[in-house]
Amino acid sequence: xxxxxxxxxxxxxPLAALSVLGPLLAPAPGLASNSHTEYMLDCMGxxxxxxxxxxxxxxxxxxxxxxxxxxxxxxxxxxxxxxVAQAPLSNAELAELLNWxxxxxxxxxxxxxxxxxxxxxxxxxxxxxxxxxxxxxxRLLSEARRRVPVAQ
Numbered sequence: 739x740x741x742x743x744x745x746x747x748x749x750x751x752p753l754a755a756l757s758v759l760g761p762l763l764a765p766a767p768g769l770a771s772n773s774h775t776e777y778m779l780d781c782m783g784x785x786x787x788x789x790x791x792x793x794x795x796x797x798x799x800x801x802x803x804x805x806x807x808x809x810x811x812x813x814x815x816x817x818x819x820x821x822v823a824q825a826p827l828s829n830a831e832l833a834e835l836l837n838w839x840x841x842x843x844x845x846x847x848x849x850x851x852x853x854x855x856x857x858x859x860x861x862x863x864x865x866x867x868x869x870x871x872x873x874x875x876x877r878l879l880s881e882a883r884r885r886v887p888v889a890q
Contacts, residue, residue, distance in 0.1 A: 773838030776827060781835075784821065789843040797875065803844040805882040807836075807852060812878050817860055818868035830857040832864070 778787075785791050789800045806812030816836060817823060825832055833855040840852055868874060 773835045774842075776825075776831065776835050777839065781821070781825075781839075789839070799839070800843050802875075802879065802882075803840045804849060804852075805885075806878060807840045807844070807855075808849055809878075809881070812882070813855065813859070814863050815868065815874055815878055817855070817863035818866060819871060820867045823864040823867040828857070829861040829864070833857045833860045836860070 784796045785799055786796075789798065789803075791798045802812075803816070806816050817832075822832065822836075825835075827835065836855040844852075
């Protein structure tokens with residue numbers, strides 16, 4: 739086998755993978771950002787493609803994005819969760835991703851009066867990653883249930 743043929747074979751697999759994965763990594767139609775792609779690259783590994791998480795390990799974010807985005811403490815939580823706070827994104831990119839998540843994954847829990855996250859808000863909160871993630875989440879869920887029933 740010649741070096742040229744070997745080189746072509748090595749390139750065939752990555753090119754085939756790109757042809758299959760390329761459409762999946764494209765942003766959803768009508769989005770001006772790459773939030774869908776960022777979700778797939780930075781969040782989907784734990785939260786699954788649909789945001790459902792892994793029972794007993796990673797929470798279903800679809801049920802809490804809406805309620806948490808309505809309060810200052812909930813918004814802070816969504817930004818300070820370690821995976822979010824430490825994401826390799828700028829504050830503006832992270833704000834866009836959070837806004838996309840609330841709109842796309844928030845489903846029936848999102849509010850018609852959703853106030854978008856800003857780069858400034860993200861920058862202020864992500865400096866302090868959350869340590870007691872589960873305890874803060876439980877407290878926020880308890881508070882949200884008092885306002886509107888929310889499933890876990």
